[in-house]
Amino acid sequence: LTTVRQIYRDKDSFLNKEVTIGGWVRSLRDSKTFGFIVLNDGSYFDTLQIVYHDTMVNFSDISKLNVGAAIIVTGTLVPTPEAKQPFEIQAAKIDIEGASAPDYPLQKKRHSFEYLRTISHLRPRTNTFQAVFRVRSLIAYAIHQFFQERDFVYVHTPLITGSDCEGAGEMFQVTTMDLKNIPMTQGGAVDFTQDFFGKPTNLTVSGQLNAETYAMAFRNVYTFGPTFRAENSNTTRHAAEFWMIEPEMAFADLQDDMELAESMLKYVIRYVLEHAPEEMNFFNQFVDKELLDRLNHVLNSEFAHVTYTEAVELLEKHNEEFDYKVFWGCDLQTEHERYLTEQLFKKPVFVTDYPKEIKAFYMKMNPDNKTVAAVDCLVPGIGEIIGGSQREDNLDKLTARMDELGLKKEDYDFYLDLRKYGSTRHAGFGLGFERCVMYLTGMANIRDVVPFPRTVNNCEL
Ligand code: 4AD
Ligand code: MG
Numbered sequence: 001l002t003t004v005r006q007i008y009r010d011k012d013s014f015l016n017k018e019v020t021i022g023g024w025v026r027s028l029r030d031s032k033t034f035g036f037i038v039l040n041d042g043s044y045f046d047t048l049q050i051v052y053h054d055t056m057v058n059f060s061d062i063s064k065l066n067v068g069a070a071i072i073v074t075g076t077l078v079p080t081p082e083a084k085q086p087f088e089i090q091a092a093k094i095d096i097e098g099a100s101a102p103d104y105p106l107q108k109k110r111h112s113f114e115y116l117r118t119i120s121h122l123r124p125r126t127n128t129f130q131a132v133f134r135v136r137s138l139i140a141y142a143i144h145q146f147f148q149e150r151d152f153v154y155v156h157t158p159l160i161t162g163s164d165c166e167g168a169g170e171m172f173q174v175t176t177m178d179l180k181n182i183p184m185t186q187g188g189a190v191d192f193t194q195d196f197f198g199k200p201t202n203l204t205v206s207g208q209l210n211a212e213t214y215a216m217a218f219r220n221v222y223t224f225g226p227t228f229r230a231e232n233s234n235t236t237r238h239a240a241e242f243w244m245i246e247p248e249m250a251f252a253d254l255q256d257d258m259e260l261a262e263s264m265l266k267y268v269i270r271y272v273l274e275h276a277p278e279e280m281n282f283f284n285q286f287v288d289k290e291l292l293d294r295l296n297h298v299l300n301s302e303f304a305h306v307t308y309t310e311a312v313e314l315l316e317k318h319n320e321e322f323d324y325k326v327f328w329g330c331d332l333q334t335e336h337e338r339y340l341t342e343q344l345f346k347k348p349v350f351v352t353d354y355p356k357e358i359k360a361f362y363m364k365m366n367p368d369n370k371t372v373a374a375v376d377c378l379v380p381g382i383g384e385i386i387g388g389s390q391r392e393d394n395l396d397k398l399t400a401r402m403d404e405l406g407l408k409k410e411d412y413d414f415y416l417d418l419r420k421y422g423s424t425r426h427a428g429f430g431l432g433f434e435r436c437v438m439y440l441t442g443m444a445n446i447r448d449v450v451p452f453p454r455t456v457n458n459c460e461l
Contacts, residue, residue, distance in 0.1 A: 003043035007077060008278070011087060019089065020074040021048065024125060025100070027108045030063040037062075037094075039073065045130035045282060049088040050075065061096060067107060068100030068125075113448050120452050120461055128286070131279040132449055135272055136437050142271035143224065143245055143431075146264050152220045152247060157207030159226060162199055163411055165209050166360050170229045171202035172240075203228035206430060207246050209362075209415055212391065215248035215426055216418050222247040224433075234456050236445040237334070237382060239434060241454040248428035254364075254373045254390040257427040258350050261377055261386050262303050264431070265348070269295050272440055288442025294380060295440070297347060304345040307353045308332075308371065311340055318343075331358045337376075337383035348379045361405050362415075363389040364425075365397055375429065379439050388429020395419035 002019040023041030030036075037050040050073050052062060065071070075091035105119050106126060116123040123129045147154070160174050176196040177183065183191040192200045207223040214221045223246045231238055247260060273280055273295065284292045306314070315326040315336050324333045332351070341349045353371040356363070363372035377386035392398040398419055402409055409416065437449040447453040452461050 001041075001072070004039075004041045004046070004048050005044035007048070007087070008044055008046065011077075014077045015079055015087065017077060018074065018092075019077050020072060021089070022070070022072045022097070023048075025065055025067055025069045025071060027067060028063075028065055035063055037065075037071070037073075039071070040125065040127075040130070042130070045127040045134070045279060047085075049080075049083075049085055050091050050094070051088055052091040052094055056091070056094065058094065058096070062094050065096065066100040066102050066104055068104035070097040070100075071095060072097060113445065117447055117453070118460075124451070127282070129448075131276075131282050132437070132441055132443060133451060135276050135279050135283075135441055136449060138272055138276055139268055139437055139440060140224070140433070142268045142275075143264070143433075145271070146267045147222045147247065150220070152222045153214065153218045155207075155211055155214045155218075155221045155223055157204070157210040157223045157225065157246075159204050159228075160197075160201050161204045161210075162197070162201050163209060164202070165204070165206040165362075167405065167407070168205070168229075170231045171205060172228050172230050174201045174203060205229050206244065208248065208428060208430065209412075211246050211248040211428065212418060212426065213414060215250045215428070216422065216424075219250045220247070232456060235334075236447075237435060237438075239446050239450060239453055239455055242446075242450070243433035245431040245433060245436075246428060248426065250424050250426045252390075252427045253425055254352065254375055254427055257388050257390065257429055258303075258305070258352075258375055258377075261350075261375075261388065261429055261431070262348075265377075265385075265436075266299055268436065269299060269440065283442045288381075288444075291442040301347055303377070304347060304349040306340075306349060306351055308351055308355065309353065311336075311351050314344060315339065329355050329357065332376075334383045337378045338380070341378040341383070342380045346380070348377060348385075351376050351378060356401075359389070361401050361407060362391050362398070364392045365401070373427075377429075381442070381444075382435050382439055384432075385435045385439060386429050386431050388427065390425065390427040393419060393423045393425050395423065 001022050007014050021041050023039040026038040026040050026047050028037050034053045038047045039050055040047045072095040073089060073091050074093045075089040077087050078090050080088050106122055124133055164171055183194040185191045204227055206227055207225060211221055211223050226241055227244045228241050230240060249256060312326055312328050319325045322335055326336055352375045353366060354374045355370060356372045359372050359374045363374050365372055373390035375388050376384050379385045395416060434446050434449050438446060443449050447455060
C-alpha cells in the first residue's frame, strides 16, 4: 500500500500513476452516477479525496457505506489545482474490508476534546489525535537518540518497589492480599509478611534511586518508563500514570545537569520541527497560534537562570496578582511558575537552590545549610516540566538528613552503600514526558497527550 504521507511528501513521483491505499472513511457524498469519499489512512493527519463512478460493479455497496468503514482503494492520483487539496484519486476499484455501523460516534463536525476523551479508543482517528500521537512517538524516539548519541546507557528500572523515592507518600500500593480477608498481626497491623513480597510494596514514583546505582557503575545512564503517583490533584497537568525520563550522571554537578537538560529540550524541539513539519504547522494553526514562534525563540536563546531566593523576591512584588501569596519558604505554585516563565522571562527558566524543607531527602545540602542543590525547569504554558538536583554524596550528611526526616535507613541500605563504596558527586533530573509532549504540541490538557489517561476517578479502557 502507498501511504498518504508518501503522496503529500513526494507528490510528483505519484501524480498520474496508479496507487493503492487502505484507510477509513471520514465522509461520503454520493449522487446517482458518482460519489466522493474522504479517506484517512493513518499515515498522515490529513485526508485524501476519492472519486468513484457507477462503472464499478460494487457502486451501490460503496454508496451505502457509513463513516468509519475500512476500504482499500486502487486508482490514479490526479491533480486538482482548483480544489482545497492539491490532488485526488480517481478510483478504479474499491474493496470494502469492513463496513461501519450507522451509530459511529465520530461524525464530520468538530468534536470537543472533552467528548473525545469519552471515546479514547476512537479519538486516534481524528486529525488532532493523529498529529498528537505521531508526534508523541517521535519525541520518544528523539529522546532515546539524544542520550544514545551521547553514550548514555538506557537502564530499565523496576516498576514495583519497596521505597518511596520522593518521600511524598503518594504511592499506589501493590498487593495480592484479599481485601476482604487481610491477615493481621497480633498487634493489629496488616501482616505484610504474608503478602507476595513479604513486605509492603508500591508502584514506583521515580526510577531515580535505582538509576543512581547504575550511574555509579556506568557514569551516564537514563531511564525512560512509566511512573505512578496517587496525587489527588485534578489539574490539566497531573496524571496518575505518566512517563518519565531520568538521566543520571556521575562526576557531574548541578551546572552539568542544567546544561544537559537545556541541550536535551532543544534537541527534541529541533527534531520534531525537522521530522514532523506538517504536524507542527497543524498545531500552530489549530491548537496554539504562537507555538512555532515560541519554540523557535527557545532554539535561538539561552534558558534563564534564577535562584529560588531571587525568584521569591521577583514574585513578591506581584503578590496582589496571586491567589496564593509568595514568601520565602513556600512551595512555588503553578501560578507563580507560570508568571516567572511567561511574564517575567518569556522563555524557559531554571530555578535553583530551593529550601531543603520543600525538597526530597536525597538532594545535596548547600553550604548555607538552608537550601539544597535542586533545579526545576519551568516553561511557558505549563510551569514545571523538569525537576532535578545534585545528589547528596556524603554518607554522614545523607544519614543525618534521613534521621531528621524520620526515614528508615534499613529501607535504603543499597542507596547508602553507594556513598560508602566509591562515592562521587553526581546529578540527574526527571523530565515529565507528557508535559514535554504538551509543550511541543501546544495541547493544554495532559489527558489529551496520553493515549489512555489515568486520572482521579478515571481509568477507562
Ligand atoms: O519533580 P519530580 O517529582 O522529580 C522526581 O521524581 C525526581 N526523582 C527526578 C530526578 O531527579 N530523577 O518529577 C519530575 C517531573 C516533573 O517535573 C513533572 O514534569 C513530571 O515529572 N511529573 C508529572 N507529570 C504528570 N503527572 C504527574 N502527576 C507528575 N508528577 C511529576
Ligand atoms: Mg518536582
